[in-house]
Amino acid sequence: MIASMLLTEFSLWIGWLLYAPLLLIAIWKTPWVELFSDSRRQHLLFGTVIVLCALWLLRRDFPSGISVHFIGMTAVTLLLGWPLAVLSGLFAQLVLVAFGKPELLALGVNGLLLVIVPVAITELAARWVERFRPENLFVYIFCSCFFPAALTAAVCAALGFLVILSNGLFDFPPWLEDFYALVIMVVFPEAFINGTAISALVVYQPEWLETFNRSRYFQAPWKEQNSDNKR
Secondary structure, three states, X not given: OEOHHHOOHHHHXXXXXXXXXXXXXXXHHOXXXXXXXXXXXXXXXXXXXXXXXXXXXXXXXXXXXEEEOOOOHHHHHHHHOHHHHHXXXXXXXXXXXXXXXXXXXXXXXXXXXXXHHHHHHHHHHHHHHHHOOOOOHHHHHHHXXXXXXXXXXXXXXXXXHHHHHHHOXXXXXXXXXHHHHHHHHHHHHHHHHHHHHHHHHHHHOHHHOOOXXXXXXXXXXXXXXXXXXXX
């Protein structure tokens, strides 16, 4: 998360100009009728907002204006689908703005880094996996969640670094060559947190996952067994 003091006025406006249309698209694509008629979805939406707020508040704030924390949007996207995931990320940001973290001015840039980019990576990975129609449960957990979450942490860290560097308002320390080692230290915990959450949902509440095909992943072994018996 990046404070507004590290961003120029031009970057703040660009962040809002890019973030706002994507929010409107998510609002347009959100299944509002199903959301208002299904209390389960409402509880999941509110629950993910609370979890995201707690996860984003557990962070390390540096005096320079940079905050480091886990993202968690990979699991949220697989749980709710990308439109509601974008909205849940927005609601969580607004709650944090009420606490002064981050400032409202930097909401656009941070929304792109913490919400849009993770949701886009997860959605593309889930669609890519679904093209192959796998029947192995671990393919869904690792290829739709674990590895995309790791990639998300690396991409968001790199993009955040580039945004700060392009603004030129932050004096980078001499140990900047250790940036890649720091990214690696964040990548695995991000993947582990999201992968563990999705694994638990797959085992105990698979019907909550909007992107999980229960009929294919859970019935595939029975199909193979029946085909072997017929032979």
